[in-house]
Amino acid sequence: MTLTEQLQQKINQKTKPLGALGKLEKLALQIGKVQKTLTPRLQNPTIVVFASDHGIAQEGVSAYPQEVTYQMVLNFLRGGAAINVFCRQNHLALKVVDAGVKHHFEPHADLILAKAGMGTKNFLREQAMTPQELHFCLGKGKEIVQTIAETGCNVIGFGEMGIGNTSAASMLMSYFCQLPMEQCVGKGTGVDEKRLLHKIEVLKKAQNFHGTITDPYLILQTFAGFEMAQMCGAMLEAFRRNMLILVDGFIATSVFLAAQSIEPAIRENAIFCHQSNEAGHRLMLEYLQAEPVLHLDMRLGEGTGCAAAFPIIQSAVTFLNEMASFESAGVSEKSE
Ligand SMILES: Cc1cc2ncn([C@H]3O[C@H](COP(=O)(O)O)[C@@H](O)[C@H]3O)c2cc1C
């Protein structure tokens, strides 16, 4: 019997009607396959929030000013953001990365200093970053995951903070999924209808300016933020180390599109934690043929979807490890 067959048999022999734990059964099967064991474990789960500023924010594509990026980083470090609360609730470690925020931070135990610059360039007029900056970011993301993996962590979720980054994510979506810009743009932090039309206009102009690009590295270099490029390097390293990768909302999924384009097998290690309310995320998940764990109408980012889905993922692992089988519990199996 293959491991997949053994896992399926173990799931089917639990004391429940066949298939009755629904998506939890699919998760248990996936996690067992990734870890190549009938008794998977989630160890030292960690969320990493990458933060950076975006040149495109100058174009009035967000409902909030750019300084919110650094202000939220300070909020993360003080423990007051949504991601802090959910991480505390679910016993998840949290690290914050300054990938390129337009602000100087004092050293802090939970802050990883990995600045690629003081924010990206405005991709309406030029490439967001240089090839050297992209290279730096991919390497930093890798290094950060290496350090976290050394703590024994085998399940890692990625979040982001960066005013303007839904615009960068829409560009990635349009290029990777080959969908028209209108279907890739949403309200982000909550722009009104007028500003949404302006945002679509700006992003279409950027697409016309840069033209056709198919190389995933060049797509990242042209449109991504430093936090997104570091997240991409981090996802790729998490895959190389065979960790479970928790994918958050619209921005993190757009980064996953890049990672998957570079390394298609990464899909096996990915758990899509939720479907964000950001217009476009549903189509992105459909493109990936991904079934998200949660639909909570959240649209925040920061890794909050990963943190909220974590206890459910944990339930998948605990039922597989701890539930009795028909045989061990002396329960009669299906009679027809
Ligand atoms: C207070 C606040 C906290 C956030 N936490 C995450 N985001 C989210 O909103 C931003 C993307 O939306 P846009 O492209 O419209 O700027 C990102 O920083 C994302 O993480 C936040 C946004 C705000 C305002």
Ligand SMILES: O=C(O)c1cccnc1
């Ligand atoms: O889904 C997300 O990650 C998201 C949506 C809107 C704003 N910030 C993040």
